[in-house]
Amino acid sequence: MGAIGGNESVQWDKVAGADAVNGGGTSVGRMDRIQVLVRLRPLSEKEVARGEPAEWECINDTTVMFRSTFPDRPTAPTAYTFASVFAYGQTSSGKTYTMNGVTEYTVADIYDYINKHEERAFVLKFSAIEIYNEAVRDLLSAENTPLRLWDDAEKGTYVENLTEVVLRDWNHLKGLISVCEAQRRTGETFLNEKSSRSHQILRLTIESSAREFLGKDKSTTLVASANFVDLAGSERASQALSAGTRLKEGCHINRSLLALGTVIRKLSMGSNAHIPYRDSKLTRILQPSLGGNARTAIICTLSPATSHIEHSRNTLLFGSCAKEVVTNAQVNVVMSDKALVKHLQKEVARLESELRQPASNSSLEALVKEKDNQIRKMEKEIKELKSQRDLAQSRLQNLLETVGDQVKHSGSGKRSARSPPSIGISPGISRDDSSQISHDDSDLFKDVRCIGTSGTGGNEQLDLSAGESSSLQGLNMNSSLHGSGSNASVNSRRSRLLSESPITLEQHLENIKRPFVSLGRDLGSSTHNSSGSRILGRSRSCRSLMGSTMFDGMEMDDGTPLHRSLVGFPGRPEGNHRRGSTPNHDAESETLSRAGSVVSTKTNAACDAEFTGIGEFVAELKEMAQVHYQKQLGNQITNGEFVDIKNIGLDPIADASQSPSRWPLEFEKKQQEIIGLWHACCISLVHRTYFFLLFKGEQADSIYMEVELRRLSFLRDTYSRGNTPSNAVVGSLNSSPAAR
Numbered sequence: 001m002g003a004i005g006g007n008e009s010v011q012w013d014k015v016a017g018a019d020a021v022n023g024g025g026t027s028v029g030r031m032d033r034i035q036v037l038v039r040l041r042p043l044s045e046k047e048v049a050r051g052e053p054a055e056w057e058c059i060n061d062t063t064v065m066f067r068s069t070f071p072d073r074p075t076a077p078t079a080y081t082f083a084s085v086f087a088y089g090q091t092s093s094g095k096t097y098t099m100n101g102v103t104e105y106t107v108a109d110i111y112d113y114i115n116k117h118e119e120r121a122f123v124l125k126f127s128a129i130e131i132y133n134e135a136v137r138d139l140l141s142a143e144n145t146p147l148r149l150w151d152d153a154e155k156g157t158y159v160e161n162l163t164e165v166v167l168r169d170w171n172h173l174k175g176l177i178s179v180c181e182a183q184r185r186t187g188e189t190f191l192n193e194k195s196s197r198s199h200q201i202l203r204l205t206i207e208s209s210a211r212e213f214l215g216k217d218k219s220t221t222l223v224a225s226a227n228f229v230d231l232a233g234s235e236r237a238s239q240a241l242s243a244g245t246r247l248k249e250g251c252h253i254n255r256s257l258l259a260l261g262t263v264i265r266k267l268s269m270g271s272n273a274h275i276p277y278r279d280s281k282l283t284r285i286l287q288p289s290l291g292g293n294a295r296t297a298i299i300c301t302l303s304p305a306t307s308h309i310e311h312s313r314n315t316l317l318f319g320s321c322a323k324e325v326v327t328n329a330q331v332n333v334v335m336s337d338k339a340l341v342k343h344l345q346k347e348v349a350r351l352e353s354e355l356r357q358p359a360s361n362s363s364l365e366a367l368v369k370e371k372d373n374q375i376r377k378m379e380k381e382i383k384e385l386k387s388q389r390d391l392a393q394s395r396l397q398n399l400l401e402t403v404g405d406q407v408k409h410s411g412s413g414k415r416s417a418r419s420p421p422s423i424g425i426s427p428g429i430s431r432d433d434s435s436q437i438s439h440d441d442s443d444l445f446k447d448v449r450c451i452g453t454s455g456t457g458g459n460e461q462l463d464l465s466a467g468e469s470s471s472l473q474g475l476n477m478n479s480s481l482h483g484s485g486s487n488a489s490v491n492s493r494r495s496r497l498l499s500e501s502p503i504t505l506e507q508h509l510e511n512i513k514r515p516f517v518s519l520g521r522d523l524g525s526s527t528h529n530s531s532g533s534r535i536l537g538r539s540r541s542c543r544s545l546m547g548s549t550m551f552d553g554m555e556m557d558d559g560t561p562l563h564r565s566l567v568g569f570p571g572r573p574e575g576n577h578r579r580g581s582t583p584n585h586d587a588e589s590e591t592l593s594r595a596g597s598v599v600s601t602k603t604n605a606a607c608d609a610e611f612t613g614i615g616e617f618v619a620e621l622k623e624m625a626q627v628h629y630q631k632q633l634g635n636q637i638t639n640g641e642f643v644d645i646k647n648i649g650l651d652p653i654a655d656a657s658q659s660p661s662r663w664p665l666e667f668e669k670k671q672q673e674i675i676g677l678w679h680a681c682c683i684s685l686v687h688r689t690y691f692f693l694l695f696k697g698e699q700a701d702s703i704y705m706e707v708e709l710r711r712l713s714f715l716r717d718t719y720s721r722g723n724t725p726s727n728a729v730v731g732s733l734n735s736s737p738a739a740r
């Protein structure tokens with residue numbers, strides 16, 4: 001029997017008349033087992049005539065007892081308990097007899113209910129089919145054409161073009177049932193004079209609506225169907241003595257009943273295994289009644305006769321199995337279009353209101369916020385990484401270009417009067433050095449000289465300018481002096497750089513960047529006192545990386561690299577080293593004062609930014625030199641192959657502040673003591689950052705050249721980023737091979 005239920009079950013239960021179609025007020029939308037009922041008919045006249053005893057007896061409302069008259073036959077089980085209704089049976093067991101009565105009583109009850117509930121409007125529709133030899137036929141139609149079955153997502157399996165008659169009254173239904181009886185295929189068999197040769201399904205569809213809402217927006221209709229199924233009975237050909245058409249009919253009947261039995265058995269096991277509904281038309285049509293939206297009762301009919309013991313036993317086993325099958329009856333609601341629209345609008349409003357309530361969705365919102373923050377953070381990181389990657393690639397490209405230029409220069413055979421950089425060479429850098437450079441380069445040195453000659457420390461300025469030129473020319477000199485060997489070395493380095501992944505370089509830069517950023521902050525906080533005057537060297541980190549207070553007074557240090565030959569330079573006029581600085585503050589720029597004072601004026605922020613850049617550069621150089629050097633000498637290298645000037649126990653800068661003319665000598669002496677045969681080169685960066693690279697043998701030359709290339713690349717980057725380096729730096733940029 002069909003039933004009704006669903007999400008609105010509670011609501012619909014309250015609607016007057018809903019229980020009428022629910023089967024008398026039973027709960028809906030719940031799991032139900034198939035109800036099983038046993039009907040034991042009395043012995044027929046034929047059976048009595050044959051002298052057959054009654055083997056079965058109903059001993060109470062729920063138990064059928066087997067009283068075997070054959071002591072040698074197995075007796076177990078002898079009792080079957082049913083709490084429920086059972087409907088199934090062999091041929092001639094009384095199914096049709098039973099179903100006729102059930103149909104009549106059910107319809108009578110329905111009409112009785114309708115009469116008692118005038119507040120609801122009912123519409124009853126009736127249809128009837130038979131399944132004969134696996135063909136579906138409309139019992140209300142005169143045509144004998146088999147009907148097709150279709151599957152629909154909402155309706156389930158349905159019969160195409162099936163006649164459905166709207167009932168006028170009870171008598172109308174009676175007349176239609178009579179038509180069906182007349183149309184149904186029956187035939188005489190040995191066991192039944194009027195044996196049903198087909199499965200018959202009578203369907204009564206009941207629709208009800210509350211009269212007060214009829215034609216209004218709120219109008220809804222409840223729908224239920226009652227299927228009255230009179231199955232053809234299983235039969236043994238030997239017993240039924242069937243042949244020909246009857247035999248064929250019997251085969252189809254047994255096959256479809258077997259399919260039904262299989263479905264029931266699988267459903268009763270409760271597993272999620274495949275249920276073979278499609279094995280027969282009977283199970284396809286009965287699918288909702290067996291395992292879906294339905295409440296089902298099966299009546300098992302038995303003949304008590306001895307000759308049907310096995311059949312009866314099988315019928316009871318079938319019933320035992322069927323009562324384990326669970327169905328889920330729900331209310332079937334058909335809504336008018338208007339009611340449906342209104343219902344959906346209400347649902348939308350409810351959902352919107354839920355979304356607006358912060359309390360109920362607080363955890364969700366928090367989660368969304370957290371995710372948003374994570375996304376923003378990751379986007380920022382990606383942006384930073386991309387920018388670092390671009391910077392690294394740019395530097396790499398610059399370096400490669402510069403190396404290429406350098407190779408070109410070395411290939412041209414241009415020689416410089418400058419000696420290969422080494423500690424022991426004569427430190428004097430004469431004006432002849434500048435004579436070795438090109439015309440373009442001479443423009444650069446005009447700028448540098450302009451700075452140097454305008455102050456009292458002209459010699460020093462000149463020397464340092466020459467140092468700058470030397471360091472620039474050193475690129476060529478190294479190549480020239482090393483000849484093809486140097487070219488090979490440069491090419492080797494270039495190959496190495498080319499093979500180095502930009503990602504690796506990027507990661508490397510990221511790793512070395514962090515500590516310098518923090519140092520830069522330290523610097524920012526320590527470079528200004530309360531009066532705004534600059535105080536350099538307060539922070540140890542500043543001192544070690546940015547130079548010391550001594551360089552505050554070195555007018556030529558900004559952007560003017562100290563050539564390592566300066567290590568051996570006998571000294572500079574003392575007054576030039578420790579001249580009181582006269583800051584010429586400008587928030588945005590930095591200038592070199594012709595008056596001989598270092599004018600390095602920046603806002604803290606600007607200083608920080610540039611310092612960070614320098615810090616990166618220094619760290620990069622250190623790393624590069626160290627890696628390179630280790631590659632060259634492998635395990636022979638211990639600590640100290642690359643040392644900060646502080647790390648060798650000498651602070652020539654600080655010493656120079658005491659006695660500037662002494663510090664290179666002191667350094668050399670110290671270097672001899674500590675380093676022994678190691679060579680060293682002194683690298684000057686913009687803004688008083690000095691450190692020393694100590695190398696051994698010929699490697700010192702090539703590494704020094706590479707370091708210089710890096711330095712020039714750095715300066716150019718600084719310039720291109722819009723920072724304003726010193727004039728000397730600008731000059732060096734304009735004249736550097738890379739810039740050209």
Ligand SMILES: Nc1ncnc2c1ncn2[C@@H]1O[C@H](COP(=O)(O)OP(=O)(O)OP(=O)(O)O)[C@@H](O)[C@H]1O
Binds near residue numbers: 040
């Ligand atoms: N409860 C009963 N009391 C008296 N007679 C009954 C009862 N049930 C069935 N009979 C009789 O038994 C005979 C067979 O009944 P029925 O035709 O309903 O069997 P069936 O199971 O439908 O058989 P089939 O499967 O061959 O159609 C009929 O003559 C019927 O009148």
